[in-house]
Amino acid sequence: MKMGEEVLRIENLHVSVEGVEILKGLTLTIHKGEIHAIMGRNGAGKSTLANVIMGHPAYEITQGSIHYMSKPLDELEVFERARAGMFLSFQYPAVIPGVQVGTFLKKSTQSVRQVELSARDFRKELKDAMGMLNMDSSFLSRYVNDGFSGGEKKRLEILQMLLLQPKLALLDETDSGLDIDALKIVAQGINMVAPLAGCLIITHYQRLLDHVKPDYVHAMIDGRIVESGGPELAVKLEEQGYEWLEQHQ
Amino acid sequence: MSEQARDAVGDYRYGFHDPEHATIRFDKGLSEQVVRDISALKNEPEWMTEVRVKAYHHFNERPMPKWGNCSELNNIKFDDVTYFLRSSKQTEKNWDDVPEDIKNTFNRLGIPEAEQKWLGGVTAQYESEAVYHSIREDLEAQGVIFLDMDSGLKQYPDIVKTYFGTVVPYSDNKFAALNTAVWSGGSFIYVPKGVHVEMPVQAYFRINAKNMGQFERTLIIADEGSSIHYVEGCTAPTYSTDSLHSAVVELIAMKGAKIRYSTVQNWSSNVYNLVTKRGVAYENSTIEWVDGNIGSKLTMKYPSVLLRGEGAHAEVISVAYAGEGQHQDAGAKVHHLAPNTTSNILSKSISKNGGRSSYRGMLQVTPKASGCRSKIVCDALLLDEHSRSDTYPTMEVGNSTADLEHEASVSKISGDQLFYLMSRGFSEKEAMGLIVNGFFEPFTRELPMEYAVELNKLLELEMEGSIG
Ligand SMILES: Nc1ncnc2c1ncn2[C@@H]1O[C@H](COP(=O)(O)OP(=O)(O)O)[C@@H](O)[C@H]1O
Ligand SMILES: [Mg+2]
Numbered sequence: 001m002k003m004g005e006e007v008l009r010i011e012n013l014h015v016s017v018e019g020v021e022i023l024k025g026l027t028l029t030i031h032k033g034e035i036h037a038i039m040g041r042n043g044a045g046k047s048t049l050a051n052v053i054m055g056h057p058a059y060e061i062t063q064g065s066i067h068y069m070s071k072p073l074d075e076l077e078v079f080e081r082a083r084a085g086m087f088l089s090f091q092y093p094a095v096i097p098g099v100q101v102g103t104f105l106k107k108s109t110q111s112v113r114q115v116e117l118s119a120r121d122f123r124k125e126l127k128d129a130m131g132m133l134n135m136d137s138s139f140l141s142r143y144v145n146d147g148f149s150g151g152e153k154k155r156l157e158i159l160q161m162l163l164l165q166p167k168l169a170l171l172d173e174t175d176s177g178l179d180i181d182a183l184k185i186v187a188q189g190i191n192m193v194a195p196l197a198g199c200l201i202i203t204h205y206q207r208l209l210d211h212v213k214p215d216y217v218h219a220m221i222d223g224r225i226v227e228s229g230g231p232e233l234a235v236k237l238e239e240q241g242y243e244w245l246e247q248h249q
Numbered sequence: 250m251s252e253q254a255r256d257a258v259g260d261y262r263y264g265f266h267d268p269e270h271a272t273i274r275f276d277k278g279l280s281e282q283v284v285r286d287i288s289a290l291k292n293e294p295e296w297m298t299e300v301r302v303k304a305y306h307h308f309n310e311r312p313m314p315k316w317g318n319c320s321e322l323n324n325i326k327f328d329d330v331t332y333f334l335r336s337s338k339q340t341e342k343n344w345d346d347v348p349e350d351i352k353n354t355f356n357r358l359g360i361p362e363a364e365q366k367w368l369g370g371v372t373a374q375y376e377s378e379a380v381y382h383s384i385r386e387d388l389e390a391q392g393v394i395f396l397d398m399d400s401g402l403k404q405y406p407d408i409v410k411t412y413f414g415t416v417v418p419y420s421d422n423k424f425a426a427l428n429t430a431v432w433s434g435g436s437f438i439y440v441p442k443g444v445h446v447e448m449p450v451q452a453y454f455r456i457n458a459k460n461m462g463q464f465e466r467t468l469i470i471a472d473e474g475s476s477i478h479y480v481e482g483c484t485a486p487t488y489s490t491d492s493l494h495s496a497v498v499e500l501i502a503m504k505g506a507k508i509r510y511s512t513v514q515n516w517s518s519n520v521y522n523l524v525t526k527r528g529v530a531y532e533n534s535t536i537e538w539v540d541g542n543i544g545s546k547l548t549m550k551y552p553s554v555l556l557r558g559e560g561a562h563a564e565v566i567s568v569a570y571a572g573e574g575q576h577q578d579a580g581a582k583v584h585h586l587a588p589n590t591t592s593n594i595l596s597k598s599i600s601k602n603g604g605r606s607s608y609r610g611m612l613q614v615t616p617k618a619s620g621c622r623s624k625i626v627c628d629a630l631l632l633d634e635h636s637r638s639d640t641y642p643t644m645e646v647g648n649s650t651a652d653l654e655h656e657a658s659v660s661k662i663s664g665d666q667l668f669y670l671m672s673r674g675f676s677e678k679e680a681m682g683l684i685v686n687g688f689f690e691p692f693t694r695e696l697p698m699e700y701a702v703e704l705n706k707l708l709e710l711e712m713e714g715s716i717g
Contacts, residue, residue, distance in 0.1 A: 054672050058664070078671035079680075087672075094669035098687030104673075107683070111674030143687070160673065 004032030007198030014063035024223035030198035040220035085167035102140035150177035187211030266486030304419035304429035369448035401437025416499035435465030471506035500528030532558030553582035556590035571604030600636035682709035
């Protein structure tokens with residue numbers, strides 16, 4: 001397989017929150033067209049990794065570096081990262097009361113893609129994407145994530161990913177709380193974006209990986225990647241847990 | 250607007266002013282003679298002159314309110330105010346007959362355009378009097394009366410005499426007294442039995458001169474089973490000295506009638522806006538106040554409803570935005586005076602850059618008003634640490650069958666919301682604009698679409714100045 005261009009390169013990354021070190025020297029490189037899965041127990045630092053890549057101001061990089069498209073990310077604000085093609089599907093998407101999904105999607109698509117979309121073109125694109133994700137058009141007049149079930153929130157995240165057409169997609173536990181049908185739909189969305197992007201899928205479970213084939217699986221413990229492998233590693237982690245890796249350390 | 254003008258007025262889009270062209274301008278200051286002169290100039294019936302003079306004396310004797318923003322109220326220099334200014338000889342029916350630069354001003358404010366597209370009638374008041382007035386012929390044919398108040402008094406003296414001051418007597422408060430003494434302009438509306446006015450009618454109030462006092466007086470009567478939606482807007486130029494706007498609005502909803510009164514107040518930040526708005530609702534009628542306060546230096550305004558007939562309903566939705574140097578002291582008052590009356594009050598405020606917003610509410614249920622229901626929700630959003638919000642709710646409940654709910658919250662924009670929106674490509678300012686618009690959405694969705702769009706733009710503009 002010919003390797004795509006480098007999308008993300010993380011080297012020896014140390015990150016602290018409120019003075020506590022969470023990531024303790026993490027190294028990872030993702031190329032275009034690759035799907036990476038990171039697995040780890042609660043509190044291992046998976047969301048921290050996703051947030052720090054996206055530029056969350058609460059997380060301080062104390063050592064190491066992140067390069068996106070071969071350029072250091074340090075100075076880019078969150079919205080500039082989004083406009084440069086980075087996307088994060090949130091583990092816990094925020095509620096924005098009073099802002100209708102339809103308005104929000106149109107504005108954010110325009111901001112990120114930096115194009116004036118005609119109302120007609122946008123409607124068509126939106127309709128197709130929502131059709132694929134099996135979302136009813138009544139979604140559009142609801143307020144962003146307000147009163148949404150877990151599954152609805154995740155679907156809205158994937159819808160945004162399809163519209164924003166990212167070059168780097170970070171998916172933080174997008175599979176949690178989904179029933180099998182929803183899981184398949186979400187997987188379909190990821191598979192559509194994956195060939196043109198670098199994907200980093202954070203998950204607890206092997207089951208999403210039945211539908212989205214990862215190229216690499218990484219096990220994360222206490223802020224570090226301690227083991228990397230192919231899809232078989234995900235199966236092993238699910239069956240055996242993480243103890244065997246801890247003994248390793 | 251020119252660059253220079255833009256610099257002078259900052260982000261306030263309506264801060265430009267025209268050269269003054271008064272045909273009659275009173276000297277500054279207030280006296281019994283000024284009051285009599287206004288009345289004489291308008292050729293009013295004797296009874297009105299007398300009411301004015303009585304009100305004037307009451308105004309003089311009545312102390313300033315001891316509540317609200319007293320120190321700011323005491324800064325008002327009543328002697329520096331111009332109490333009457335006529336800028337056009339008469340009220341025109343055709344925009345082409347309105348003096349050129351006044352017409353241009355209203356063009357800039359989008360009034361003639363709105364009129365053509367979606368309004369049933371328009372009054373445009375400039376300083377003390379209406380310079381333009383029109384109503385659609387079909388409404389006139391149905392017997393709907395929509396006039397500026399001065400013409401209303403001339404043409405329908407009996408109706409005016411019957412209702413004037415019955416809902417807001419001059420003795421109600423100091424500023425109601427002031428208004429009654431020197432009132433000029435405003436709207437007079439009568440909707441006959443069973444007539445539904447489908448398109449909103451609008452009044453637009455513009456202050457142009459420096460140190461101007463505008464004292465319009467509005468009276469709306471909806472006869473049995475009728476309905477009307479009245480919309481008012483207001484702006485003024487930005488000056489370094491203060492202007493005073495003190496209106497009185499009286500609404501009367503007869504049995505089964507419905508009145509909706511929507512306001513988007515966007516005065517420049519040198520205007521004191523001290524307004525008394527009250528309605529009386531008879532059996533099974535509805536009065537709705539949809540009240541938005543964005544501008545002004547100090548606003549004190551508490552739209553009220555007296556639920557006098559069984560089954561009457563009051564709805565008050567108000568929003569306030571207080572930026573730098575602004576205090577929005579707003580709220581609602583509802584008096585349940587009859588059985589099975591219901592009310593909903595929703596108040597939302599945003600404070601930013603040291604601005605202050607206060608909710609002042611009054612809910613009364615009298616002993617004979619059994620089976621009443623009321624819900625009050627107050628939400629405040631603070632955009633920074635220097636800003637302030639307070640609530641002063643008062644409840645007087647004299648009947649134990651009342652079903653009352655009261656919720657209040659104060660919140661800040663959360664870091665999670667900002668991070669989420671910014672990760673979707675919105676700059677921090679854009680994200681704040683979205684959140685703020687969303688916060689006011691329960692209000693904006695009640696406005697005619699054109700107003701809603703305008704208001705959202707306005708708030709986005711306000712957010713732009715906010716972050717260093
Ligand atoms: N904003 C934050 N403030 C304080 N502690 C945090 C914050 N974010 C994460 N942490 C802490 O960092 C550790 C890793 O959390 P997280 O990255 O959410 O793990 P995971 O996603 O793997 O479950 C946890 O101990 C958590 O409490
Ligand atoms: Mg997590």
